[in-house]
Amino acid sequence: METDINIKYLIANKQDKLWGMTVTTVGYQRIEPHSVYPPQNHPSEYLFSPYKGRTLEEYVLLYIVNGNGIFSSDTHKNVRLTTGSMLLLFPGEWHNYAPDPSSGWDEYWIGFQGNNVEALVQNGFFSKQKTVFNVGPSLEMVQLFRLAIRVAAKQKSGYQQTLAGIANLLLGMTHSLDKSQAFNQSQHIQLINKAKLIMFENSHTNITAEEVANRICMSYSNFRRNFKQYTGLSPHQYLQEIRIQKSKELLAATNLTCQEIAYKTGYESPIHFNTLFKKKTGLTPSKYREYYQRQESHSINRPISPEE
Structure with missing residues (x-):
């Protein structure tokens, strides 16, 4: 997966603002251990010194997927951040944060503003007194952030309304998951959720189920049994499903060759990729791309009936 995706300068017109929320920025960054933070490619208008901090004009949700660090603000001092921490940064509130070296x-982050989020704050759902939420490792959260990144990159007509919906859903899930964590979700479920996230984030590599078990400090036999009980799939099957789904996205949305897609989705060889893809879908990768493009072309060119 890319080490950084910064999408800024998202434009909102008067009509967009009437929707109740507009999105200003969305992105992803991987900060390697012992590297400079923030990196030089951080969006300039969001750049800050780890010694001086900064103040923003909008709200920002910041999700820590993997790693640890420290957060401080006008209201909070030296709050510990861990994998699964979600920050809600408030406009006009000085803050500072950084990963452990x-x-x-x-x-992942998404910035937004508008009447919708102001109403949530005014009604007590969010406040400056609680800006760090323990949502835990969540593949669903990561998928929503990545969906927002794809929508913002394409900027099709009405994209601001789609981004507003994603931001609202992220806020709702943050509120809900934080409350759920207070009921002390079992340690096994937390570890399985962490494993799912590790597999999703590293599916472009040749990571194995045994390596995932090692990273969550669980024996492979226990990991395999608990994972299958929780998901209905073995870790190996789950990893293959992720790779197949990602390859479908790349076949449908890019011009990458089947060989390039094979390597980008963690397969050791194009032949192995072709064999597994056909076994799962009934089509070779090239036939799947042809079928998808034919269906999309048919949808675009289909005349609209009066009833529609």
Whole structure:
């Protein structure tokens, strides 16, 4: 996966603002251990010194996917951040944060403003007194952030309304998951959720189920049994499903060759990729691309009936 995706300068017109929320920025960064933070490619208008901090004009949700660090603000001092921490940064509130040099971290963010979020704050759902939420490792959260990144990159007509919906859903899930964590979700479920996230984030590599078990400090036999009980799939099957789904996205949305897609989705060889893809879908990768493009072309060119 890319080490950084910064999408800024998202434009909102008067009509967009009437929707109740507009999105200003969305992105992802991987901060390697012992590297400079923030990196030089950080969006300039969001750049800050780790010694001086900064103040923003909008709200920002920042999700720590992997790693540890420290957060401080006008209201909070030296709050510990870990994998699964979600920050809600408030406009006009000085803040500062940074990963531990020894661990680095992966971060996703989305910035937004508008009447919708102001109403949530006014009604007590969010406040400056609680800006760090323990949502835990969540593949669903990561998928929503990555969906927002794809929508912002394409900027099709009405994209601001789609981004507003994603931001609202992220806020709702943050509120809900934080409350759920207070009920002390079992340690096994937390570890399985962490394993799912590790597999999703590293599916472009040749990571194995045994390596995932080692990273969550669980024996492979226990990991395999608990994972299958929780998901209905073995870790190996789950990893293959992720790779197949990602390869479908790349076949449908890019012009990458099947060989390039094979390597980008963690397969050791194009032949192995072709064999597994056909076994799972009934089509070779090239036939799947042809079928998808034919269906999309048919949808675009299909005349609209009066009833529609």
